[in-house]
Amino acid sequence: LDPSVGDVDVGSPNGFQFQDFVSSSISDEIEVPIRFNSGSVPLTGFQVQLFFDSSVIEAVSVKNGADWSQSVVGTLASPSTMVQVLSSSPASTLVGSSIEIAVVTFKVVGEGATLLQGVVVESLTSNGVHIGEDGRDIVAGAGTVVVGPSTRRNLGANPTKTLMQMRPQLSPRRVLSSCVETWSSSCLRGDTNGDCTFSLSDLDFLIRYKTGENVEFKNEDYQKRMMDADLDGDVDAVDISFLLYSLAKKYLFLQHIPTVTIDSCSLNVSLTLCNDNSDMVEISSDVSVLVEIGSKDTDNFGIASINSGTFVDFSEDGVVIAANDSMRTTSNVSFGVSVKMEPTNVNYNLGVVVLVETLADNGVVDVQRKFPWRGSSHGYFGEVGFDFDPIVSLEYGCSCDAQCQDNGFFKAGCLPNGSDTADSTCTKCFSDISTVYPLSNGGTADSCTFAPCPAGYRCNFDNTTNPVPCSAGTFQDEEGASKCKSCSPGYFQPEAGQSACVQCADDCDAGYYTGECNGTSAGVCQKCTPKVGYKFTGSGGWNDNCTMEAEPTDCPTGQYKATED
Secondary structure (H helix, E strand, O other): OOOOOOOEEEOOOOOOOOHHHHOOOOOOEEEEEEEEOOOOOOOOEEEEEEEOOOOOEEEEEEEEOOOOOOOOEEEEOOOOOEEEEEEEOOOOOOOOOOEEEEEEEEEEOOOEEEEEEEEEEEEEOHHHOEOOOOOEEOOOOOEEEEEOHHHHOOOOOOOOOOHHHHOOOOOOOOOOOOHHHHOOOOOOOOOOOOOOOOOHHHHHHHHHHHOOOOOOOOOHHHHHHHHOOOOOOOOOHHHHHHHHHHHOOOOOEEOOOOEEEEEOOEEEEEEOEEOOOOOEOOOOOOEEEEEEEEOOOOOOOOEEEEEEOEEEEEOOOEEEEEOEOOOOOOOOOOEEEEEEEOOOOOOEEEEEEEEEEEOOOOOOOOHHHEEEEEEOOOHHHHHOOOOOEEOEEEEEOOOHHHOOOOOOEEEEOOOOOOOOOOOOEEEEOOOOOOOEEEOOOOOOOOOOOEEEOOOOEEOOOOOOOOOEEOOOOEEOOOOOOOOOEEOOOOEEOOOOOOOOOEEOOOOOOOOEEEEOOEOOEOOEEEEOOOOOOEEEOOOOOOOOOOOEEEOOOOOOOOOOOOOOO
């Protein structure tokens, strides 16, 4: 069966597609090619998943197909019943009905029969255009692999597992309706093309952007934040690799820069990881999160005890601790550690590094499954030349003047020498104006600096230290406001945090007006109320007020002109 346009063929192109398995024995390895029909357009990217019974065959390696020169990333044993092949090359000009994109090597691990079926998660051509429907089943390449003497005598033997049993039960790829407004609280990351989901199209968009193509942004600020996958403030080749390996289910996103807080000489680190399906990652056996707390100032640095987490090793610059979920106090924190620092009378520079690795179902961790934020000399990372390079740096000292890290607070009750007393507590700074937000903490004195609440936001420092964005349908055009204003009649605003509303459109035909335009809605054209003896000469703007003129009667004396309305 030849593949139709957008379909995938698997195995031998001639005869029985999986004929090499029929004469195989346990431990034999068989190469299975994968071919794609791009029709008349270039193939620039693909993400293909094959499913099988892992008690019969096991995927052990993936390599480039004979026709595809761009690097192909394979995902093995995640889960054990699936192998994925993935690649993106937006500049590709390769066209064909049987493009060999990859070769998967399977190892025979048992006798019997298994379905070998799959899904084209996504396939692309030039300019990020999709080839076929996303998530479509493979047709031409679907078949049955038969292994072993008993099975050879009965090629009609039924596979022991169905496709539903082999295919992982993943939740549908999450698509958020208002990702620009909610990105900071959601687990959506990598959405470079601004379509509110993470997929191969985002990798394609980022590559085209970085190679100088004139891509079209929907919301440039949001999309460029999504491009910075490694959170280093720069969009570069590392971010391209990060998206590639995230789609390959090897890397996990950090939702935000980790939060570091200090309380009575305890240093607490909390962070959230997100997967390629925009779900928060929970503590499990297939992910390892290490937190390194260290300093180049080793004369003053010291950890007295570990409050939360498990000691792993000493590094050249500090201590490496395995994170756990004991610090999870909200739904937005998945991992954390807490340590008790040694007291010191001086402040010094302290850094936090996060090391993440994912494991396949078989427990294998290859180098493509390890990622550091940002650098560490611990283990593999030190072996390949990394040095201590923290993702969070702070000036620390286990004394009063370093206790309150949050803006808007100061450490009250400190002794003149900067040391704690029993009554030393973080206290909110005073402001005689509530419509401000803090720019700094006050150290050991009530000396926080403040700024007026920015336009588009409302502030009440008595209740919250951060400006609150005006909700959709409202605005605030002035600084230093405590409330947001509703859009006036004839105006609307679909986005949050705005300093003005958008005027309703006046683009309806004569006899119609833009109705229901208010709040967050741009409205729709509705018919104006007619008036006997008049005809419409224009639209009504945003209310039922269409312009009219009198109809000429030209009737004889004693008669009148009847109307249909």
